[in-house]
Amino acid sequence: xxxxxxxxxxxxLVRACPSVAETxxxxxxxxxxxxxxxxxxxxxxxxxxYYEAEYLRDGxxxxxxEGSVAxxxxxxxxLCHLTGIAHDAEGMARAVHETYRHAAGWEVFPDAEGCLxxxxxxxxxxxxxxxxxxxxxxxxxxxxxxxxxxxxxxSAAVGHRKPDPVVFDLACEEAGVAPGDAVHVxxxxxxxxxxxxxAGLRPVIVDRRDVEDGCPYERILTLTDxxxxx
Numbered sequence: 001x002x003x004x005x006x007x008x009x010x011x012x013l014v015r016a017c018p019s020v021a022e023t024x025x026x027x028x029x030x031x032x033x034x035x036x037x038x039x040x041x042x043x044x045x046x047x048x049x050y051y052e053a054e055y056l057r058d059g060x061x062x063x064x065x066e067g068s069v070a071x072x073x074x075x076x077x078x079l080c081h082l083t084g085i086a087h088d089a090e091g092m093a094r095a096v097h098e099t100y101r102h103a104a105g106w107e108v109f110p111d112a113e114g115c116l117x118x119x120x121x122x123x124x125x126x127x128x129x130x131x132x133x134x135x136x137x138x139x140x141x142x143x144x145x146x147x148x149x150x151x152x153x154x155s156a157a158v159g160h161r162k163p164d165p166v167v168f169d170l171a172c173e174e175a176g177v178a179p180g181d182a183v184h185v186x187x188x189x190x191x192x193x194x195x196x197x198x199a200g201l202r203p204v205i206v207d208r209r210d211v212e213d214g215c216p217y218e219r220i221l222t223l224t225d226x227x228x229x230x
Contacts, residue, residue: 004171
């Protein structure tokens with residue numbers, strides 16, 4: 001019987017808004033660079049590929065606050081090189097990162113709060129298990145999501161990152177539930193699905209773009225479908 005539901009954060013509950021391309025272009029203009037969103041957007045696939053390669057090579061940067069901040073900064077520096085403003089990489093990276101430290105840089109998905117309200121009303125313990133820096137709880141507070149959650153586990157705060165089962169074990173322990181009585185919802189089959197399954201939780205993947213046809217775990221297209229699935 002399900003007693004607790006844990007959620008990933010990025011691309012599960014929230015997304016960057018304005019987009020990285022939009023924020024980067026705005027910051028560049030403020031710093032005197034002649035760049036527009038149209039100049040930045042063609043480089044976004046390369047930026048995504050850069051992150052994926054770094055994550056697959058060694059994702060342990062998520063295990064400390066310093067490492068978590070460093071991977072954000074490294075991505076923005078790389079984008080500076082791609083867009084021809086490498087001479088201002090350090091200042092640009094720190095200015096863009098500052099935007100995403102606060103709620104104004106994020107948007108809660110339209111289906112998230114309704115799902116959380118429904119699950120809370122139905123009596124489930126709710127929590128967050130996310131690869132994030134140590135400021136996650138403060139960001140959730142700014143986004144007015146924190147009151148929904150009984151447990152917040154960020155990888156940087158506990159020194160372990162998904163798919164390590166330890167982060168899920170810690171969440172279950174704090175929530176006072178057995179892993180077999182918990183569900184974890186996230187967008188990545190590798191980190192969220194594999195990690196939850198290894199820890200004994202039931203994995204559910206939210207696939208809003210319907211691109212994970214081969215996903216070996218239960219899959220939903222919107223969080224609106226989650227209460228019925230449980």
